[in-house]
């Protein structure tokens with residue numbers, strides 16, 4: 465094979481990228497391409513934008529980093545704008561390519577794009593798809609994906625018993641490209657008409673996009689910080705860079721591969737310590753895998769109001785309540801603090817995500833899909849399967865037949881007992897003791913005057929009687 469186009473998608477890396485490795489092994493010349501497709505941004509059908517500033521910035525950095533890494537190998541990353549099927553077939557024609565290599569993803573729009581690209585190619589050009597973003601390879605599952613269990617634990621136990629994680633594949637040593645092909649400009653956020661994200665020094669991490677910064681984060685968390693040995697014990701934290709790995713943005717954009725990460729975990733276990741905490745990071749990566757395979761199995765059903773189980777629920781379409789939730793002005797401090805962290809930084813802890821999702825879907829009974837769409841806009845680590853899968857789960861229409869709500873108030877008091885987290889993101893509550901920082905509506909007028917926090921003026925009154933609502937939900 466003389467020339468192969470490599471269409472980069474959510475696999476913005478060279479290490480353990482079988483799409484690139486296989487193309488490099490089979491072709492003399494590579495044409496690595498990233499397509500800036502306008503369909504990945506703009507307004508979603510639920511209202512929010514598909515792509516917000518936090519992820520747009522991260523992705524731009526990841527593309528810059530990938531271009532630099534390819535240049536270091538003698539290659540290039542060609543960045544062209546347009547619909548993927550038009551751009552890829554244009555390039556194929558220009559360089560007279562023999563094949564296109566691309567990552568395959570499980571979600572509906574992504575699969576549609578793949579079909580469109582394949583269909584637009586001349587019949588003589590091969591379209592080679594590679595499954596590259598999970599820990600377990602899809603072909604190694606003991607039960608084919610369309611028949612896997614819809615509950616995590618039985619699926620995990622069956623898979624863990626038999627599946628061996630495949631070895632990561634090395635990056636190519638050099639890349640040779642055709643002459644005279646214009647590399648293309650990497651668009652800025654303003655070219656994309658996406659607002660620049662705010663900068664906030666309260667952010668848990670600066671989250672710089674790219675394989676190089678992703679590996680630096682692994683180094684800092686696993687090796688320098690030595691945090692893996694206590695991961696399970698700290699992962700429900702809320703403050704600081706190291707209570708959890710924060711690998712999610714790099715995994716979602718494919719700057720890091722889960723298999724490469726798995727090898728780092730194994731090296732750590734060999735060199736330092738192997739315990740329940742080190743295993744637990746693998747366990748969480750299996751949650752990630754589970755949702756990826758579930759998406760392939762159930763497809764568009766994940767976006768239905770009743771989810772994959774067709775659960776009948778009366779979702780409210782209340783834009784005013786939704787907007788208050790989005791802005792972090794519900795009057796329930798733990799919800800507001802988490803939403804403000806998300807808005808300012810693009811990140812929220814797993815504990816926070818579960819609570820704000822439950823507040824929207826259970827306490828307010830507002831359409832859970834609006835919340836998922838808002839997360840899609842804001843999250844720096846947005847991944848279609850992880851996001852919609854977790855939202856459906858939390859809303860009681862996903863991969864868990866139990867329908868439990870979170871009691872956000874007792875969660876707040878348990879996980880943020882000194883109210884440090886709430887006060888970090890809601891400085892207007894700074895003077896309050898923890899009991900009122902979590903339930904400010906319990907303050908009398910005199911107490912409000914004493915602490916200098918007037919409800920309805922300095923901080924919103926709660927939008928619903930949340931304590932009564934939890935009594936009602938049981």
Ligand SMILES: Cc1cc2nc3c(=O)[nH]c(=O)nc-3n(C[C@H](O)[C@H](O)[C@H](O)COP(=O)(O)OP(=O)(O)OC[C@H]3O[C@@H](n4cnc5c(N)ncnc54)[C@H](O)[C@@H]3O)c2cc1C
Nearest residue numbers: 708709710711712748752814817818845846847850851854
């Ligand atoms: C409503 C809701 C929406 C979510 N949306 C996303 C999303 O869009 N993208 C995303 O990557 N994660 C999502 N998650 C899962 C989880 O909250 C994040 O992966 C995690 O908080 C990221 O921080 P971390 O990398 O420090 O996680 P760690 O605790 O260090 O976990 C390590 C890795 O395991 C994976 N992981 C952990 N928990 C989960 C989980 N429940 N589901 C899937 N993968 C998991 C992630 O890749 C994560 O980076 C969502 C969870 C909820 C409840």
